[in-house]
Amino acid sequence: MKRTRLSPSKPVAVHHSGEGLDQNLLDSPSPKVLCRASGILIPKEQIQDRWIWQHADWPAFTWQWDQLVGPLGTAHQALGRLQMAGRVLSPKAFQEVLAEVLTQEGVSTSAIEGEHINPASMAASVARHLGLPVDSNAPFDRKAEGVGAVLSDAMQNPSTPLSLDRLCRWHRALFPKSRPDIAIGMLRPGLVHVETRVSEEESIVHFMAVPRAQLEPELDRFLEWFNSSSSTDGLVRAGVAHLWFVTIHPFDDGNGRITRALTDLALSQAHDSDPIVRMSSRILQVRPDYYAALESAQAFRQGLDITPWLQWFLTQVAEACTQPEQIIQRSLAKGTFWARYNDKQINERQRKALNRLLDAGPGGFEGGMTTRKFAALTSCSPITASRDLADLASSGCLIVVGAGRSTSYIIPWDSLIPSK
Known part of the structure; x- marks a missing residue:
C-alpha cells in the first residue's frame, strides 16, 4: 500500500460487513485477515502487529509519572484558575456561561466529524436542557437536540454508572433518523477501520478497531475499569478513557462524539465543582495534531506505554481552560459595564x-x-x-x-x- 503523510482532512470511519470474505476469519480474534478498503486489500503483513490492541497484555497501559509531572501540574493549575474565576459569577451568570460553553462544545464536536450544526439551534437545545429561556426564533434541529441531550447527560449525571445501555442511548440521540448504513443504538455488527482516501482506488488505513468477536468482552472490561478507577488522577484517567474507548470503536459511526462526551464525563467526575471544562472546542482547533497523536498512540510499535499520548492530552486540557475563562471574563465585564452605565x-x-x-x-x-x-x-x-x-x-x-x-x-x- 502506498505510504503518504497523514492527511490534514478528517479520516473516515468505514464499516465492513465482511461481504466476500471468510466469515470465520472475520469472527476470529486473530488479526491475520484480509480487509477490503475502498477497493484495495490490506496485505496480511500490514495487519499483523500494527495496532495497540494486538499486544498480548492489552489493555495493561503504563505511563511514566515523572514525565507527566509538568503537563499534569500545568493542567491542574489551569483548572484551578478557571474554578476561581467561576466562583465570582452569580448563579444566573454562571448558567449563562455554561450554556455558551456547551453550545460551542456541541457545534465543535459535530464539526470535528465534518457535520454542521446551526449554532442558534444548538443554543436553543442547550437552553432547554438547562432550563433557561429558549430563543423562539431558533430553528429546531433534531441533531442539535441529540447532541444537547448527550452533553447534558454527561454533565448533569456524573455519578451515574457508565453502562452499555447509557452508551447506546447516547448513540440513538446522535442519530435521530434511521440510516441503512448504521446500526443505531447497538454495537457494530462488523469490522471498522479509519482511513484517509488518497484516490478513488487507494486509501491509507490509519487504524483498525478490535474484531467484532472481541467487542463485548472489551467493552465489559472498559466499563468495569471506568466505574471503579477513582484512585487514578482524574485528568490522567480521562486521557486513558479517551484513548481506550476510541480504540475499541464499538459503534458503526459516532465513536468520536461519544468518546469526547465520555472524556467530558470523566473530567466532570474529576472536577465535579467545575462542569465547564470541555474538550471538543480545543480538539477542533488542533484537529490534525489530534489525529496524529491518536494514530501514534494506537500503533503497535509504541507498545502499551502511553506516556506521549497522556502528555499531549494533558497539554490540551490546560489549553481547553482558556476559552471558558475568556467567556467568564466577558460575563464579568458585561456585569461591570451595566453596573457602571445602568443609570x-x-x-x-x-x-x-x-x-x-x-x-x-x-x-x-x-x-x-x-x-x-x-x-x-x-x-x-x-x-x-x-x-x-x-x-x-x-x-x-x-x-x-x-x-x-x-x-x-x-x-x-x-x-x-x-x-x-
Whole structure:
C-alpha cells in the first residue's frame, strides 16, 4: 500500500460487513485477515502487529509519572484558575456561561466529524436542557437536540454508572433518523477501520478497531475499569478513557462524539465543582495534531506505554481552560459595564446594540458597530442610528474609532477587563 503523510482532512470511519470474505476469519480474534478498503486489500503483513490492541497484555497501559509531572501540574493549575474565576459569577451568570460553553462544545464536536450544526439551534437545545429561556426564533434541529441531550447527560449525571445501555442511548440521540448504513443504538455488527482516501482506488488505513468477536468482552472490561478507577488522577484517567474507548470503536459511526462526551464525563467526575471544562472546542482547533497523536498512540510499535499520548492530552486540557475563562471574563465585564452605565438614559435600541457588542467580546464584533449595522440590527433609520450611537459615545458607553465614513464604535474593554 502506498505510504503518504497523514492527511490534514478528517479520516473516515468505514464499516465492513465482511461481504466476500471468510466469515470465520472475520469472527476470529486473530488479526491475520484480509480487509477490503475502498477497493484495495490490506496485505496480511500490514495487519499483523500494527495496532495497540494486538499486544498480548492489552489493555495493561503504563505511563511514566515523572514525565507527566509538568503537563499534569500545568493542567491542574489551569483548572484551578478557571474554578476561581467561576466562583465570582452569580448563579444566573454562571448558567449563562455554561450554556455558551456547551453550545460551542456541541457545534465543535459535530464539526470535528465534518457535520454542521446551526449554532442558534444548538443554543436553543442547550437552553432547554438547562432550563433557561429558549430563543423562539431558533430553528429546531433534531441533531442539535441529540447532541444537547448527550452533553447534558454527561454533565448533569456524573455519578451515574457508565453502562452499555447509557452508551447506546447516547448513540440513538446522535442519530435521530434511521440510516441503512448504521446500526443505531447497538454495537457494530462488523469490522471498522479509519482511513484517509488518497484516490478513488487507494486509501491509507490509519487504524483498525478490535474484531467484532472481541467487542463485548472489551467493552465489559472498559466499563468495569471506568466505574471503579477513582484512585487514578482524574485528568490522567480521562486521557486513558479517551484513548481506550476510541480504540475499541464499538459503534458503526459516532465513536468520536461519544468518546469526547465520555472524556467530558470523566473530567466532570474529576472536577465535579467545575462542569465547564470541555474538550471538543480545543480538539477542533488542533484537529490534525489530534489525529496524529491518536494514530501514534494506537500503533503497535509504541507498545502499551502511553506516556506521549497522556502528555499531549494533558497539554490540551490546560489549553481547553482558556476559552471558558475568556467567556467568564466577558460575563464579568458585561456585569461591570451595566453596573457602571445602568443609570444612563439608554433606550431599547441602544441596549440591544450594546448587548450585542458585549456578547461578542473584545474583537468579536468585526469592524465595530457602525451606523449601518446599528440600523440593520434595530430596524431604525440611519439618522436615528447615528443619533443613538453619538449619544452612547458622549455618555462613555462606546468609544469612537476612525472618522467620516470609516467611523465605528466599540465597547471600552480596557476599562472593564483587568490586564494580567
